[in-house]
Amino acid sequence: MAWKRFAVLGVGSRGEWWSRAIAKQFTGTIDIVALCDHNAGRNQRLAGLIAEHGQRPALFSDFARMLAEAKPDAVLIAVPDHEHARYATAAMRAGIDVVLEKPIACTAEDCRAILAARRETGRRCVVGFNLRWAPYFTQLKDIVLSGVIGDPVAVDMQWLLDTSHGADYFRRWHRQLGKSGGLLVHKSTHHFDLVNWLLDSDPVSVFARGARRFYTPQNADALGLQDRGPRCLDCRAAARCPYRLDLTKDAHLKGLYLEHEAHDGYLRDRCVFSPEIDIPDSMSVSARYASGALLTYSLQAFSPWEGLTLGVDGTKGRLEFKHVEGGETRTRVMPLGQPGYDVEVWKGDGPHGGGDVRMLEALFGEPPHDRLGRAADERAGAWSAMIGITANAS
Numbered sequence: 001m002a003w004k005r006f007a008v009l010g011v012g013s014r015g016e017w018w019s020r021a022i023a024k025q026f027t028g029t030i031d032i033v034a035l036c037d038h039n040a041g042r043n044q045r046l047a048g049l050i051a052e053h054g055q056r057p058a059l060f061s062d063f064a065r066m067l068a069e070a071k072p073d074a075v076l077i078a079v080p081d082h083e084h085a086r087y088a089t090a091a092m093r094a095g096i097d098v099v100l101e102k103p104i105a106c107t108a109e110d111c112r113a114i115l116a117a118r119r120e121t122g123r124r125c126v127v128g129f130n131l132r133w134a135p136y137f138t139q140l141k142d143i144v145l146s147g148v149i150g151d152p153v154a155v156d157m158q159w160l161l162d163t164s165h166g167a168d169y170f171r172r173w174h175r176q177l178g179k180s181g182g183l184l185v186h187k188s189t190h191h192f193d194l195v196n197w198l199l200d201s202d203p204v205s206v207f208a209r210g211a212r213r214f215y216t217p218q219n220a221d222a223l224g225l226q227d228r229g230p231r232c233l234d235c236r237a238a239a240r241c242p243y244r245l246d247l248t249k250d251a252h253l254k255g256l257y258l259e260h261e262a263h264d265g266y267l268r269d270r271c272v273f274s275p276e277i278d279i280p281d282s283m284s285v286s287a288r289y290a291s292g293a294l295l296t297y298s299l300q301a302f303s304p305w306e307g308l309t310l311g312v313d314g315t316k317g318r319l320e321f322k323h324v325e326g327g328e329t330r331t332r333v334m335p336l337g338q339p340g341y342d343v344e345v346w347k348g349d350g351p352h353g354g355g356d357v358r359m360l361e362a363l364f365g366e367p368p369h370d371r372l373g374r375a376a377d378e379r380a381g382a383w384s385a386m387i388g389i390t391a392n393a394s
C-alpha cells in the first residue's frame with residue numbers, strides 16, 4: 001500500500017537528509033506530516049528547511065503523542081541506534097509502518113522484539129540499507145548471480161575509514177558501546193548486509209577480535225596533545241590537533257548541532273581521545289555461513305585512505321572489487337583457467353555511491369521489478385546486526 005502521510009523521528013544528520021530528499025523529490029506524493037525530536041531547536045530548523053518545498057509538518061517531542069495526533073502511514077526512525085527497537089515496535093503496534101535506519105538494533109533482545117512486532121502486527125518494516133542500491137555494489141550482486149564465478153565459497157572484505165570519517169565516530173554517541181554497539185554493529189551492519197546479500201545465505205558462526213590503540217589518551221599524549229579538553233570548541237590543544245573539528249567553520253554542523261546545544265547538551269565535537277570511549281577502532285571478524293561459505297572481515301577507523309577491498313572466491317573463479325573514496329573503483333572477474341578481465345563499473349551520483357537516491361525512488365516512487373532483491377527488511381537487518389552483536393560478545 002502506498003504511503004501518503006509520513007513522519008520522521010530524529011531530525012539529526014540522517015533525519016535531515018531523508019526529510020529534505022523526500023521534500024525535494026516527492027512533495028505532492030508524500031506529505032511529511034510530523035517531525036519528532038527531543039531537541040525543539042533542531043525540529044524547528046528542519047521544518048523551516050522543508051517549508052520551501054511546501055511541506056508543513058507538525059512538530060512534536062513525544063513519540064506516542066505524535067503517532068496519535070499526526071496519524072502517519074509510516075514513520076522513519078532515525079534516532080541513535082539503541083533507541084530503534086522501542087520506537088519501531090511502538091509504531092508497528094500502533095498500526096504504523098516503519099522505515100528503520102541501520103543498524104536495526106544493538107542487542108539480540110532488541111532484534112527479537114522488532115521481528116516479533118513485525119510478525120504479530122503484519123506491518124511493513126523497511127531497513128535503510130542504501131549500499132545495496134549503489135550501482136557499483138548492485139553490479140557485484142549481478143555478477144555473482146550470473147554464475148561466472150560459480151558458487152561463492154569465501155569472501156574477504158577489508159574496510160578502511162580514514163582519519164576524517166573514522167574519527168567522527170569517536171566524537172559523539174557512537175563512541176559508546178551501549179548506544180551504537182560499536183563500529184562492528186553501527187558501521188559493519190552495512191558491510192555484513194552486503195556480504196549476506198551477495199552470498200544469499202545466513203551466518204551460523206562468528207568470532208572476532210578488537211582493540212583500541214589509536215583513539216586513546218595514550219596516543220594523544222604521544223602526539224603531544226597533553227593539554228587537551230573535553231571538546232574541540234574550547235580545547236587548548238585544538239590549534240595543534242590534526243583531529244580538531246571546528247564547528248564554527250562548518251555552516252551545516254553549526255546550524256544542525258552547535259546552535260541547538262542549549263536544548264539538550266548534545267556536543268558534536270567531543271575529544272576523540274576521551275577516556276570514556278569504550279569501542280574498538282580496529283576489528284577483525286571470522287564468520288561461517290549456512291551455505292558453507294567463509295567470511296574474513298576487517299575494519300580500521302584510522303586509515304590514511306577510505307574505501308574497501310573485496311574478494312569473492314567461487315567454485316569457478318574470483319571476483320575482485322576495490323573502491324577508493326574520491327578515487328578509483330575497479331571490478332575484476334577472474335574465471336578459473338581463463339584470462340581475467342576488468343568490468344566497466346556501474347556508476348551513480350550522490351551520497352553513498354548513489355545508493356541513497358535509488359533507495360528513495362524504490363520506496364516512494366515507482367517500485368522497480370527487482371530481480372536483485374535490493375529492498376531490505378527487518379530479517380536482513382537482524383542478520384547483519386547479529387554478526388556484529390555476536391562478534392562483540394565473542
Ligand SMILES: NC(=O)c1ccc[n+]([C@@H]2O[C@H](COP(=O)([O-])OP(=O)(O)OC[C@H]3O[C@@H](n4cnc5c(N)ncnc54)[C@H](O)[C@@H]3O)[C@@H](O)[C@H]2O)c1
Nearest residue numbers: 010011012013014015037038039078079081101102103128
Ligand atoms: N543508512 C545510512 O547510511 C546512515 C547514515 C547515517 C546515519 N544513519 C543512522 O541514522 C540514525 C541517526 O543518525 P544521525 O547521524 O542522524 O544521528 P544524530 O545524532 O545526528 O541525530 C539523532 C537525532 O535524534 C534525536 N534524538 C535522540 N534521542 C531521541 C529520542 N529519544 N527521542 C527523540 N529524538 C531523539 C537527537 O536530538 C538528534 O536530533 C542512526 O541510527 C544511524 O545509524 C544511517
